[in-house]
Amino acid sequence: MRRKRGKNSDCCLSDRVRGCFGRRGCAAKNIHSPLRNCRGRVRVCKVNGDRKVCAKMASMGLYPGVEADIICAENNSQCLVKVNGGTISLDPATSENILVTNL
Amino acid sequence: MQLKIALAGNPNAGKTTLFNQLTGARQHVGNYPGITVDQKEGCIIRGEQKITITDLPGTYSMTAYSVEELVARDYLVNERPDVVIDIVDSSNLERNLYLTCQFLELGVPLVIALNMIDVAKDRGIEIKVDQLSRLLNVPVIPIIARSGFGQDDLIEAAILTASQAGPWISREISYGKDLDTTLDTLVTEITENSFMTDTYPPRYTAIKYLENDEQILEKGQENNADLAGSLEQTVASVADHTLKTLDVYPEAVIADQRYGYIKSIIRQGVETHRFDTDRLYTSDKMDKVLTNRLIGPIIMLLILFGLYHLTFNLSELPVAQLESFFGWLGGIVDKTLPDGLIKSMITSGVIDGVGGILGFVPLIMFMFFGIAVLEDSGYLARVAFMMDRVFRIFGLHGSSVMPFIVSGGIAGGCAVPGVMATRTLRSPKERMATLLTVPFMNCGAKLPVLALLIGAFFHENKALYMFLFTMLAWVVALLTAKLLRSTVLRGDPTPFIMELPPYRYPTIRGLLIHTWERTYQYIKKAGTVILGISILLWALMTFPGLDNEKVKNFDQQRQQAITSFSSEVMEEINLKAKPLSEEAGTLSEKLSTINNAEAEATLRYSIAGRIGGAMESVTRFAGFDWRTNIALLGGFAAKEVIVSTLGTAYSMGEVDVGESDSLGQKLKNDSHWNRVVAVAALVFIMFYAPCFITVVCIAKESSWNWAFFSIGFNTFFAFLSAVAIYQIGMFFQLA
Numbered sequence: 126m127r128r129k130r131g132k133n134s135d136c137c138l139s140d141r142v143r144g145c146f147g148r149r150g151c152a153a154k155n156i157h158s159p160l161r162n163c164r165g166r167v168r169v170c171k172v173n174g175d176r177k178v179c180a181k182m183a184s185m186g187l188y189p190g191v192e193a194d195i196i197c198a199e200n201n202s203q204c205l206v207k208v209n210g211g212t213i214s215l216d217p218a219t220s221e222n223i224l225v226t227n228l
Numbered sequence: 229m230q231l232k233i234a235l236a237g238n239p240n241a242g243k244t245t246l247f248n249q250l251t252g253a254r255q256h257v258g259n260y261p262g263i264t265v266d267q268k269e270g271c272i273i274r275g276e277q278k279i280t281i282t283d284l285p286g287t288y289s290m291t292a293y294s295v296e297e298l299v300a301r302d303y304l305v306n307e308r309p310d311v312v313i314d315i316v317d318s319s320n321l322e323r324n325l326y327l328t329c330q331f332l333e334l335g336v337p338l339v340i341a342l343n344m345i346d347v348a349k350d351r352g353i354e355i356k357v358d359q360l361s362r363l364l365n366v367p368v369i370p371i372i373a374r375s376g377f378g379q380d381d382l383i384e385a386a387i388l389t390a391s392q393a394g395p396w397i398s399r400e401i402s403y404g405k406d407l408d409t410t411l412d413t414l415v416t417e418i419t420e421n422s423f424m425t426d427t428y429p430p431r432y433t434a435i436k437y438l439e440n441d442e443q444i445l446e447k448g449q450e451n452n453a454d455l456a457g458s459l460e461q462t463v464a465s466v467a468d469h470t471l472k473t474l475d476v477y478p479e480a481v482i483a484d485q486r487y488g489y490i491k492s493i494i495r496q497g498v499e500t501h502r503f504d505t506d507r508l509y510t511s512d513k514m515d516k517v518l519t520n521r522l523i524g525p526i527i528m529l530l531i532l533f534g535l536y537h538l539t540f541n542l543s544e545l546p547v548a549q550l551e552s553f554f555g556w557l558g559g560i561v562d563k564t565l566p567d568g569l570i571k572s573m574i575t576s577g578v579i580d581g582v583g584g585i586l587g588f589v590p591l592i593m594f595m596f597f598g599i600a601v602l603e604d605s606g607y608l609a610r611v612a613f614m615m616d617r618v619f620r621i622f623g624l625h626g627s628s629v630m631p632f633i634v635s636g637g638i639a640g641g642c643a644v645p646g647v648m649a650t651r652t653l654r655s656p657k658e659r660m661a662t663l664l665t666v667p668f669m670n671c672g673a674k675l676p677v678l679a680l681l682i683g684a685f686f687h688e689n690k691a692l693y694m695f696l697f698t699m700l701a702w703v704v705a706l707l708t709a710k711l712l713r714s715t716v717l718r719g720d721p722t723p724f725i726m727e728l729p730p731y732r733y734p735t736i737r738g739l740l741i742h743t744w745e746r747t748y749q750y751i752k753k754a755g756t757v758i759l760g761i762s763i764l765l766w767a768l769m770t771f772p773g774l775d776n777e778k779v780k781n782f783d784q785q786r787q788q789a790i791t792s793f794s795s796e797v798m799e800e801i802n803l804k805a806k807p808l809s810e811e812a813g814t815l816s817e818k819l820s821t822i823n824n825a826e827a828e829a830t831l832r833y834s835i836a837g838r839i840g841g842a843m844e845s846v847t848r849f850a851g852f853d854w855r856t857n858i859a860l861l862g863g864f865a866a867k868e869v870i871v872s873t874l875g876t877a878y879s880m881g882e883v884d885v886g887e888s889d890s891l892g893q894k895l896k897n898d899s900h901w902n903r904v905v906a907v908a909a910l911v912f913i914m915f916y917a918p919c920f921i922t923v924v925c926i927a928k929e930s931s932w933n934w935a936f937f938s939i940g941f942n943t944f945f946a947f948l949s950a951v952a953i954y955q956i957g958m959f960f961q962l963a
Binding site: 171172174175176177178179180181182183184185186188189190191194196203205207208209210211212213214215216218219 | 288289291293294319320321322323326327439440475476477479480483484487511512515516519613616617620626721723724725726727728730
């Protein structure tokens, strides 16, 4: 199982650079983790936050149970998520509110 | 009878492309979502049938989550089109059919246009059109909006559907036992009380209550507060139940069930994939590099700098040729027409004024072409994505990026559509902050001023300076936004969710159309509005003429100069002999000095000259002389006028138009102008009051108070900056 590292564990520049290219691992399988901390193929488990925003995301295809590909490397800022053939960009706060598991 | 057809669908599904193909219109199309923010109408005639086609803004749902969704839904329920053509992106069928479900629930007569069928084929997606049509029970027509393929079949299907349409009846989709039971209760109450049934089908109203649709809830309260309260209570109890059992609100359950319904249709052999559905397409692989946190911004800056470099290098020769052409034209007019007001108006008002603007057409054209490439390829949407990170720091929203780019973020846009594009922002405060700062961008009208002054004073590094001034516009706009968001427009940020379109190869036809439509607008404006303003400003710079005594005085000076030489010398000058003898040269120079002094005195005595002169007592702190003041005043009407007015003001002191220097050269040779004044003027022009049309647009989109605020605030800020630059620059002798 890969060691989970939070944002604050980026102690040196090499870690940060590695993070920019998606070289950092995600939470282990079956553990819900915010989308912005993950990469690769994931399944959405829960969408938290403002009710309207959740509904808007659902209309764009991002809702609990759906499988998605995180395209951009994890970078602690925005995320690019490929879901149902479309590519959706999410801001840090929104991607923090989406809990996923690795597939 | 006139048939009403509405084009609806997801953002970037190709609605406006189809609208243009069908109606022959030239509405702006771009490869990023949210270009169409208002409905647009066009007419076509098929056989004897007159058809009005309405292009609606792109939406993901029919629930009031954004302004576009409200515009689209209000149009459908209020205007009641005879048929709705739902444009569906074939390469992204599942997501696009989500909106289709909601059209079916609304009960509108529907025809599905399966667009971009070629893109789907390239991706190995095969769609069985008949099967899809049978399962959804609506006509489905495959089309390629870009090429026009299938559009005749589509219109025929739409006419047929409209002719068979009855009252709007909701399609029933099951939302699970809990919600279905609640829906039945709500539908019964709504039907029994005829609650908004004249506008929406009962089941549709019930679903919107479950989805917590603010607009419907509000309308319900206005319509029948007691019943609305009862419906809301029923919904609240089921929402409480779904939260306890499923940990989600009813709208999430509804979305899930809708996707389930779509999947059940697609899996009945409607869609087959030749390739692995999980694979990442080239577009996604490109995104991994182009939107990378480290490499992405570097590539973005290189691309933008490359764009300026190419634009300036490629346009240098045609701009110079056009300049010579207008110089030659001025010479011809000068030689042909007799001296007088008509000649002065044509040479100074029309040729130097409008010609000064038209001379920049090649530069504008190359810039627009570059922007069209970025836009049509889908890269512009990635720029928005990357800029979002920066925008958040300054209290703006990711969706603010597009209005900034449209207004001239890459130099060459227009603030009017930029201001209108702010409608996509949901938060009123973020919207106001965007609306007030987009006029800081370097729009197409400011480009000639930038090109003129940079070309004259920073000739050695034109592209670099252009790039730096564009960056400066961004920095100032963002800092102002931060200031506004920290003071008068304080408030929490709203989340940013945007769909990025796939990268597409721009078509040469599309690029040429985009380039031409924008360049044409520029030329049209120069030939109409700017021509009018140029002539008006020429009149203000000509009347009232110098009084007789002063004219006599100049005549006497001329006579004295002539009599001090022999008559042969004057004859030599009149014959325009080349080279002139030493004596003739001296006399010619004396006469030129007197003529210039008379022209300057005339200009100073004119209405514009007096206004410019009166302002000089204040503007001299920023290094602006009275002629520059006249041009800056003209810029309040339209920014293009600055160049044309400078052209007129400086050509009125000309002795021989045929051998005149370019305006840039004239400014360079003028004692009032130097590098520091040029930078101060550039900064002032970039940031002072928006043009009149933009001000009206700001007032329309917000209020006149905010419009006046933008005039006052921007001019005050621009003037302070110009004064600071001029005073610091002169103190350190940077001129």
